[in-house]
Amino acid sequence: MSKQWASGTNGAFKRQVSSFRETISKQHPIYKPAKGRYWLYVSLACPWAHRTLITRALKGLTSVIGCSVVHWHLDEKGWRFLDMEKQLEDRESFLEHWHDAAGGIKTAKEDSSKSFAAIKNDSQRFMVDATNEPHYGYERISDLYYKSDPQYSARFTVPVLWDLETQTIVNNESSDIIRILNSNAFDEFIDDKFKKTDLVPxxxxxxxxxxxxxxxxxxxxxxxxxxxxxxxxxxxxxxxxxxxxxxxxxxxxxxxxxxxxxxxxxxxxxxxxxxxxxxxxxLxxxxxxxxxxxxxxxxxxxxxxxxxxxxxxxxxxxxxxxxxxxxxxYDAFRHTTDFEHIKLHYTRSHTRINPLGITPLGPKPDIRPL
Ligand SMILES: N[C@@H](CCC(=O)N[C@@H](CS)C(=O)NCC(=O)O)C(=O)O
The missing domain is CATH 1.20.1050.10 (Glutathione S-transferase Yfyf (Class Pi); Chain A, domain 2)
Structure with a gap:
């Protein structure tokens, strides 16, 4: 199995630089703000993608920008959605649900630490392990990268902010994406109560x-x-x-x-x-x-x-x-935090660190009461 990270010199980890760095604004020649035009592809395990889900929720954008969630298990080909058969079966139900949950999926269980033993890496629970990819029936995040750029040769990372109109990646850098979501570009589509939320005053x-x-x-x-x-x-x-x-x-x-x-x-x-x-x-x-x-x-x-x-x-x-x-x-934090995805992802995907894939049960509880 290939390494899941890019190693630099001297045994030190080096994170790759993101390659799609466009923005969305009224002035932009291509990417204009619109309701339903953009889509977020995320992992609930990934801390970088998690930033975008929290920001999307805090800014009241859950019914303006849709969202798909990849399976928590990252394999040698990268992130994947639920399989094709399941996608077709559940397409309608998914389209009905996508705007409900802050994360586009059922969210935080208060205690993930009962048992992981029965959950397999190829588990296919709809809206629990992952969602499908509802627009093209894609199996993998890599399909989005190749659709945007057939020559793409770097890693297939989440989050991805996707434009359904031009069918390209607008941006795959979380720090940019949260600034785009925080800008007032989408103000005309959001509820008044969110209009005064500014995370970067x-x-x-x-x-x-x-x-x-x-x-x-x-x-x-x-x-x-x-x-x-x-x-x-x-x-x-x-x-x-x-x-x-x-x-x-x-x-x-x-x-x-x-x-x-x-x-x-x-x-x-x-x-x-x-x-x-x-x-x-x-905040x-x-x-x-x-x-x-x-x-x-x-x-x-x-x-x-x-x-x-x-x-x-x-x-x-x-x-x-x-x-x-x-x-x-804050619902935007709690509802986008999924301890099961978080624990299962790291402990089952990083096989060099945890070769047997046994997921530790603790700590109990995942988070203590306030
Ligand atoms: N700079 C990127 C980093 C994103 C990133 O590294 N995502 C990881 C998940 S935590 C990923 O998708 N890795 C997949 C891979 O490397 O195959 C950002 O902040 O958006």
Whole structure:
């Protein structure tokens, strides 16, 4: 089986650069905003794709931009949808359902950790393991890349933002996609109550960018650099770097908590939580981007990627409070978080790290109550 990641020199993991980088706007010569014209292809396991699902939900775009979900099991040919027979059988039911769920699929089970033993890698539960691909009946994400560019030769990654009109990939870089979704391009198609949601307000943009840049390198991608390291020295330096930066986030959130406690008083937890975010006193893109790594940390990264100095729940009380606030108090976070996809994907797909494919049951529960 081929390696599922691109290795750089010296046993270090290097993430490839995304190749489709267009935007959607009224001024764009091709990609104009429209309801039903664009489609998101995601994995519920993937932290990069997860950003786009959360943003889509927070911006009220679930009935403007449709969504298909790949199977959690990534094999040597990449991501796949449910098989053809199933697709044809369920096409109508899928088209009826696609706009219902925030993730385009049934969402978070509160406890995924009962048993994984009976779930096989070729499991075909409709809207549970995956959806189909309803427009072309494609079997794989790679089909979309080849349709866009028959010469495409890089990796077939999710998320993919697809244009149904020109039948091409608009963008396959999550950091771009969430900015496109956050822009006001789709405002005329969304409910009024979402129009004031801005995840990158101008006055916080520089701070958000600064926060994102070290969070990306040392936390979001840091856990991958740790887990995919092929030499002990590389692993040891990457894992230390991840925890140094978690310490930095913990300090930011701890300081913020003290300030909010002074402002609202110890007992007004509700008020404190309403401003308990990483940058500024409102929910921003910085929270979205950090969340998708932190929510996977205890269930997967601690054991599978050997990020095990401590766990979020045991070692980082303020990050733990912050992540539970987002999960339990915001549908856009909870409904797009699927612990079963998350745990099964990593432990069954990375066969070099976990050759026997036994999926650890813990931690129990996946996430603690608030
Ligand atoms: N830069 C991309 C990275 C996306 C990415 O690496 N996705 C992984 C899943 S977590 C993927 O699709 N990998 C498939 C493969 O490499 O075959 C983004 O943020 O959108």
């Amino acid at each position: 101008a006055q916080l943009e520089a701070k958000i960018d600064e926060f994102n840049s070290w969070v990306y390198d040392s936390i979001n991608n840091g856990v991958y650099k740790t887990g995919f390291a092929e030499k002990a020295e590389v692993y040891e330096s990457e894992v230390s770097n991840v925890f140094e930066h978690l310490d930095k986030v913990e300090k930011i959130l701890g300081d913020k908590y003290v300030k909010l406690k002074a402002k609202y008083g110890e007992d007004d937890r509700q008020k404190i939580l309403s401003e308990f975010f990483t940058v500024g006193d409102q 921003t893109e910085a929270d979205v981007r950090l969340y998708t790594t932190i929510i996977r940390f205890d269930p997967v990264y601690v054991q599978h990627f050997k990020c095990n100095f401590t766990s979020i729940r045991a070692g980082y009380p303020f990050i733990h409070l912050w992540v539970r606030n987002l999960y339990w108090n």
